Amino acid sequence: MAGASASFSPIQHIPPIRRNILSRGLSSMCTRLPWAAPMACAPDAAPELLQAAKLTVDNYVRSGMVVGLGSGRASGLAIQYLGRRMRDGALKDIVGIPMSVSSASEAAKSGIPMDHYKDNLQIDFAFDDADIIEEGTLNAVIGRRKLEGGESIIQEKSIVKTASKLAFIVSDKQYTRDLDGSIPVLINSGNWIETAEEIDDLFLGDAEVWRRPTSGPAGPLGGDFPLVTKEGHHILDVIFTSPILDLGQVAESLSHIDGVVDHGVIFGIPCTVIIASKDGIQVADNLAKSSVIDKL
Template sequence: MADTEGLKREAAREAVGRYVEDDMVLGLGSGSTALWVVRRLGEIISGGGLSGARGIPTSETTASLAREVGIPLLSLAEERPDITIDGVDEISPGLDAVKGLGGALLREKIVAAASRGGLVVVADDSKAVEALGTCPLPVEVEPFGYEATFESLAALGCEPELRLDDGKNGETFVTDGGHYTVDCRFSAIEDPAALEAEIKRLPGALENGLFVGMIRAAVIAGGGENGGTRVIER
């Protein structure tokens, strides 16, 4: 296992141990770090712990793994999550984040926003940044007329790029909801809340990967000189 994967697993174990209790309904995030959360929950449930715990997945990949490890699943039509645990692509000291490089940002944001106890994120130390903007900002867009949406995003001062699916000979990447994703590279994101609002005003831009004011806590596992795991709470 690579060191980074070990850190992701460490952060996931800490978050589950600290925030998850019996009978909770859990929003289950997507992406490589969130899948370690799902695996840890499955380990505990298979060992007889976390009685009554159930999950609401944010992607088909997460749902498949959750079923495999024995986590009972619900939908938002049946229940609301007590908390959601998910990964991040980058997170600032003020607990604003960019998410969505894993391709599920719309469903992730819907589930996180529906969570009564907020969103807990897990990450390795490489995802902690002083200011957002070191990675592209994903925007999930409607395929119809996406070219016009693409131009509108570029007018906000970014370099947009339509995401391709490397696993399908470079075809356009399609989300579980049937949408496209445009990865927008800004030189810096100085005001995440203002940029989020600007993007939301664009017709065809269904949702963006800025998670502003939504994160309750971040569990960050550090390597090398940083060592250990630290928890930052709002």
């Protein structure tokens, strides 16, 4: 790969499935690996995203609820607005369960009382960002962002799946049938290369498999400082070079690979999606047998 660091040379010392990855390169770092340059990739919050965040709080949060507080730009706006509604007295006795360090920080600044996530905790409602939502099924991908210290894709996913009601807040560009980009996969750190090879074989020709680094250049081997989650796992970013035709099937396939602990796909659960666009806010859900979309 052009510009590969010296730690990846000579190429003959790299496992065979890695050689084609190094030779192809990565054409769009922001699109396919958004954690690599988050500030450069993220646009300023659009007014329509703020309106979607407000609608989420106004329509779904009630006094006395335990609320899962999501991660990301839209969730941050929703947390700020939730705090404002509490200060105004419109909502009372809310307890927030933050999904990340950033959501906890935003909740603290907004004056929202918080508790830690526990396995037996009853969460009435949760909102979260998604990197992409599959139109129709409403299957979602989370975890592409750069993880800060103490953050956990596993915990975020657990809160989302535990909530009695769930809403994702996304832009219209993130709600699509044309799925692409990466899926983060949490794996056991021991014998990780074997797991990566099996994933590479599963999606042969359709995806590249890179181990996510803590710092330094991204690449198949994750550089000298691979990211280790708080649970002790490594993250492989499965970067699709062809369209993802069935996100649920991809998730099922990943779950059956030895060494895979979890992944960033959320599928098969009832949810609502608040979609922000310049033409207005749309709301889609899969609460009935078929997905329904309304324009507000």
